[in-house]
Amino acid sequence: DISYFSFDLGEVSRQTPELISSMFKELSKGFEDRSLKPMEHKVFSIRESASAFRYMAQAKHIGKIVISTQDIPLIRADAAYLITGGMGALGLKVAEWMVDEGARNLVLMGRKSPSDETARIIEQLSDSGAQITVANGDVSSESDMKAIFEKIQPSLKGIIHAAGVLDDAMIPDQTPERFEQVMMPKVAGAWNLHQLTEDKDLDFFVMFSSAASIIGNSGQSNYAAANAFLDALAHFRHNKGLPATSINWGHWADIGMAASQRNRGSRLEGQGIRGIKTENGLAILKKILYEKPVQICVLDIDWQTYLSSIPVQTAFFSQLVRTEEIRQPEIIDKLRQTAIEQRSGILLEVIREFAGKVMGYEASLQVNVREPLMDQGFDSLMAVELRNRLSQIIGKTLPVSLLFDYPTLEKIRDFILIEVLDMNEDRQIKVEEK
Structure with missing residues (x-):
């Protein structure tokens, strides 16, 4: 009883x-x-x-x-923290920041041994009083991760999953191998981390996702899909009562994968997407760790410029910029107000200027108007970007195969002027045989 x-x-x-x-x-x-x-x-x-x-x-x-009511330390000296991709430029910056915040036990994981510069930074962190463990392994390998977790001391309290690779290509050029290379560190890696820490009392489980899974990016279908998995995993863990945050980062200005690739930063800048300064990114990361959102996008973007750089507007962006605020093409009015015999030269210079910006040239004169662009270093991603920019300035959607059908700037000029804008009513444009 x-x-x-x-x-x-x-x-x-x-x-x-x-x-x-x-x-x-x-x-x-x-x-x-x-x-x-x-x-x-x-x-x-x-x-x-x-x-x-x-x-x-x-x-x-x-x-x-x-x-x-007392502020609990975000980073604890008596705990261990794991950073995957920890020997990359971004991972090292996060490691330096964590040590400044009080971390004394960091595990930096990567597939390769530290370079001389990385080893120098790790030595500086060690000299400041932190215990830095370099763990070589593949985050997508369950056996590698189990072996690393067995050695982590003291208690693991936080994870920053910053591992990732790029292998950009337009969809017709994508292959299962390319998808697998990009998906493995993001998808298999994050899932391994989830399963191996599901029973651990973590303070944070942060995944470095990308804005590509939110707004997309030319040539990055595999990368967008991989990061979308991280976003979904964050919500999955949250629903299970586990800590999780997916950060859809824009590109970092001075470090990270975008900064390491030729012209990528300048091309994104041309679309209105500015690089995140390192000090700003780390300050935002600190705020995110305190507030613990499930998913958050961090992007330094001029929406008006960005929407002006993509040929098709979708409902997804409809509330960001009013339709009347999007800059309408001015080149059409300029051409109509110009003498017929001068239109061809004006349009050619506009096209050459955009081609130069896409290629990263400081002076558009470096682009030869009679030589095929593909012979001058253009690739399929640049072709899509130039086509998008030209579509926007003339207010009409140009064919995806623009550069393949019209390989030189002169031929693109003639196609737009005659076939698209129909500005040859008063005269027959004679195209010189080159």
Whole structure:
């Protein structure tokens, strides 16, 4: 039988104060000899109040949930943290920042041994008092990850998954091998990290995703798909009551994969997507670690310029810029107001200027108007970008095969002027045989 009695402890203490005193003495002995221990509890800082209430609403906790008015250190000296892709430029910057924030036990993971410059940075971090462990392995390999996790000491409290590779190509040029190369570190790697830490009490599980999975990017169908998995995994973990954040980063200005590739940064700048400065990115990362959103996009972008650089507007962007704010093509009016015999030269210079910007040339005169662009270093991604830019400035959608059908700037000029804009009514443009 089980009996239930209610009583007023306050009333008991007033009537028999000696009983309460003896009980406290008995409890004190239990705390002193450690036979009694504090009940289970999980502490959230005051700035994490929203996360604390969400955690409580899931009803999966044991013990008490405590909100502390004292700022709980974001990075703890008595914990270990794992950074995949930790020996890349971005991973190293995150490692330096974490050490500055108080981390004293970092595991930097990568497939290759540290370069001389990387080794120098690691040595500087060690000299500052941090224990830096270099772990060679493939994050997509479950056996490699199990071996690394077995060696992590002290308790692992946080993960930054920054591993990734690029292998850009337009969809007709994509292959299963290219998809696999890009997907493995993102998809298989993140899933390994999830499964191996599912039973661990982590403070954070952060995945470096990309804005490509939000707004797309020419030639990056495989990369966008891989990062979309990270976004979905963050929501999956969150629904299971596990910490997870997917950050859809734009490109970093001075470090990272975009910065290491020729002309990529300048080409994105031309679309209104500015590079994230390192100090700004790390400050945002700190804010994200405190606020713990499930998914967040960090992008330094001029939406008007960006929307002006893509040929087709979608409903996805409809609330960002009003239709009337998008710059309308001015070249059409300029051509119509220009003498017929001068139109050809004006349009050619406009096209050559855009071709030069796509190729990263400081002076558009470096682009030969009579030589096939593919012979001058153009690739399929550049072809798509030039086609998109030209489509925007003339206000008409040009064919995807533009550069293959019209390989030189002069032939592109003639196609646009005659076939697209229909500006040859008053005269027959004679195309010289070159």
